[in-house]
Ligand SMILES: Nc1ncnc2c1ncn2[C@@H]1O[C@H](COP(=O)(O)OP(=O)(O)OP(=O)(O)O)[C@@H](O)[C@H]1O
């Protein structure tokens with residue numbers, strides 16, 4: 001065995017080489033171990049016959065079609081395989097291999113990330129417990145502050161009132177953070193089930209805007225809707241989609257200057273309904289368009305302090321994806337932003 005062959009065989013990552021017809025050409029030792037098959041027995045067999053994973057298939061297809069590594073996201077590059085009755089998570093990567101400018105093979109590597117996933121689970125469980133434990137005392141502090149503020153328990157000095165108001169604001173923010181952390185961990189672990197029903201888009205938009213009207217008036221920001229009269233019903237968990245809308249419009253309000261405007265638009269295309277929240281706000285640089293949907297990612301800007309924790313859009317994404325939809329943003333700094341999400345229309 002040559003020097004390079006020895007290294008290839010003994011790599012700690014599984015390496016799988018397939019041809020243009022998705023057939024196995026070569027496996028290293030780790031791949032044999034993971035797939036439970038010897039290289040000699042696997043050669044010529046389709047990769048998908050060894051691992052029945054639509055995810056791997058579509059990434060292989062993409063690599064062959066575009067002659068480049070596929071666009072890997074955290075979600076589509078993590079796969080779950082059951083090996084000797086144990087569930088294991090792998091991070092997958094793919095590269096096309098060229099000989100004399102012609103694409104001949106695809107090299108797939110699988111890295112075992114089960115331990116990382118387990119740590120992630122412990123962290124999620126911890127967040128869920130901690131945020132749950134925070135909520136009850138925070139709610140009672142808020143209620144207590146509310147009662148003292150009314151003056152029922154004795155006259156308050158102006159300074160006393162000021163301090164109480166600051167406590168109230170901080171408490172409300174902490175409570176929102178705790179609720180968001182709890183919701184997110186429940187969504188991530190699939191504990192919150194979607195309660196799908198036939199829902200009216202008009203009603204959901206109206207409910208979301210209703211809660212934000214006053215805030216918009218205070219900031220002198222106009223709220224508009226642009227809705228065709230014949231929108232179909234959608235298959236949705238009404239409260240959760242109202243949550244998404246409230247958050248998108250809430251963000252638009254937060255990141256738009258006084259005098260600006262926000263428009264909520266909806267349109268049907270085939271079996272999908274596309275809903276957009278359009279603002280004339282500060283906009284988002286291109287390198288953040290995908291990242292802002294990840295946890296805790298915020299764009300630092302002294303003129304537009306967030307006051308939140310960077311969880312709103314992550315929760316929106318979880319909810320929309322649980323509906324089988326997608327969410328994305330189009331934006332240019334200084335030119336405003338358009339957040340759009342899609343959800344399926346009702347069949348009935
Ligand atoms: N409409 C918008 N215009 C400009 N920037 C935005 C807009 N919406 C979101 N962002 C940017 O994306 C970041 C992430 O948004 P997200 O809603 O997840 O968190 P947040 O608003 O900072 O806090 P939270 O929603 O948890 O209270 C924001 O901090 C902001 O920098």
Ligand SMILES: [Mg+2]
Nearest residue numbers: 251308312313
């Ligand atoms: Mg937000």
